[in-house]
Amino acid sequence: MVKIKDNENIMPELPEVETTCRGIEPHIQGQKIQSITVRETRLRWPIETKQLKKGLLNQPVLEVSRRAKYILIHFPTGTLVIHLGMSGTLKILKEKHPLLKHDHVEFVFNNGNIMRFNDPRRFGAVLFTSNQDELMQLKHLGPEPLSRAFSSEYLYTKAKKHRIAVKNFIMDQKVVVGVGNIYASESLFLAKIHPAQSANTVSLTQFQHLHRAILKVLKAAIQKGGTTLKDFRHSDGKPGYFSQELTVYGNENSPCIQCQTPITMMTLGQRSTYYCPNCQKLT
DNA sequence: ACTGGATCCTGATCGC
DNA sequence: TGCGATCAGGATCCAG
Numbered sequence: 001m002v003k004i005k006d007n008e009n010i011m012p013e014l015p016e017v018e019t020t021c022r023g024i025e026p027h028i029q030g031q032k033i034q035s036i037t038v039r040e041t042r043l044r045w046p047i048e049t050k051q052l053k054k055g056l057l058n059q060p061v062l063e064v065s066r067r068a069k070y071i072l073i074h075f076p077t078g079t080l081v082i083h084l085g086m087s088g089t090l091k092i093l094k095e096k097h098p099l100l101k102h103d104h105v106e107f108v109f110n111n112g113n114i115m116r117f118n119d120p121r122r123f124g125a126v127l128f129t130s131n132q133d134e135l136m137q138l139k140h141l142g143p144e145p146l147s148r149a150f151s152s153e154y155l156y157t158k159a160k161k162h163r164i165a166v167k168n169f170i171m172d173q174k175v176v177v178g179v180g181n182i183y184a185s186e187s188l189f190l191a192k193i194h195p196a197q198s199a200n201t202v203s204l205t206q207f208q209h210l211h212r213a214i215l216k217v218l219k220a221a222i223q224k225g226g227t228t229l230k231d232f233r234h235s236d237g238k239p240g241y242f243s244q245e246l247t248v249y250g251n252e253n254s255p256c257i258q259c260q261t262p263i264t265m266m267t268l269g270q271r272s273t274y275y276c277p278n279c280q281k282l283t
Numbered sequence: 284a285c286t287g288g289a290t291c292c293t294g295a296t297c298g299c
Numbered sequence: 300t301g302c303g304a305t306c307a308g309g310a311t312c313c314a315g
Contacts, residue, residue, distance in 0.1 A: 012309095013309095042291095042292095044291075044309090044310080044311085045305080046290095068312095069309080083309085083310090084309095085292090085309065085310090086292085086306090086308050086309060087292085087293075087294090087308090088294095102293090119292095119293045120292080120293050121291085121293050121294080121307095121308085122291095122292055122293080123289080123291070123292065123308080123309065124309095124312085137310090137311095146307095159291070161284080161285080162285075162286090163285080163286080164285080164286065164287085168286090171309090171310095172310095173309090173310070174312095180308085180309070181307095181308065181309080182308095242292090269286095269287075269288090270287085270288070270289085270308090271307090271308070272306095272307080272308090
């Protein structure tokens with residue numbers, strides 16, 4: 001049984017990133033970066049400290065947005081791109097606090113606010129680009145799940161070329177962004193599709209169910225983040241899901257909420273995958 | 284053109 | 300009690 005502690009140690013999936021964006025924006029918008037301190041450069045990609053300072057010092061934040069699971073902080077000179085990876089957090093402090101272990105990067109704004117990036121596993125990233133459209137990490141991403149470009153027809157057409165398991169298919173960032181391991185299992189359960197079914201054998205009807213399920217799961221989680229958003233100030237922002245709301249993920253051997261059949265765990269693409277063998281049959 | 288596997292990392296947990 | 304082994308996961312990279 002995988003344990004996901006309520007409201008802590010949250011793995012950032014798209015809704016968590018969305019909540020972080022909304023949480024930090026009001027504290028930094030319009031503010032200029034006064035100083036940047038990089039204490040650890042070894043993240044997913046090495047931090048280029050000089051480039052970061054050259055591009056960002058004394059520049060005002062225009063706005064904060066999100067693309068896939070990347071947080072985009074826009075400046076007149078370019079974009080600060082932050083990925084939380086597996087274990088990253090981005091927090092706003094109103095005053096100086098003692099440094100925590102894994103506080104790798106710190107931005108100080110001219111209103112005194114401090115933005116700290118903390119990431120124990122260092123799967124995250126902090127990048128600066130003067131041209132967002134050219135950034136390798138953003139260039140080949142698929143559509144946003146909450147955009148019109150993401151539809152059942154799109155999935156059906158795209159899947160024709162792919163024989164991989166449908167779960168791996170929807171987790172592929174070139175297919176659609178922001179569907180992580182947890183929400184992939186949850187969505188497939190809602191859509192009653194076996195996670196190992198080959199993507200190219202999934203019918204249009206099944207993709208309609210899956211499309212609807214992904215939206216439902218993501219929107220519910222974003223709303224949940226939204227409800228904790230009012231508490232997102234200083235360092236106490238802890239948006240996220242609660243383990244009791246996950247219907248299959250982490251629930252191996254627990255009865256399916258639909259039919260009481262024990263939930264099964266299998267490995268797909270090196271990732272743990274949970275499903276109900278009765279509700280989700282190969283077709 | 285696709286696909287599966289290796290890879291980065293630390294903290295929590297487990298077995299001895 | 301303490302230690303080493305194992306596992307978890309996002310997303311890219313690479314070989315077949």
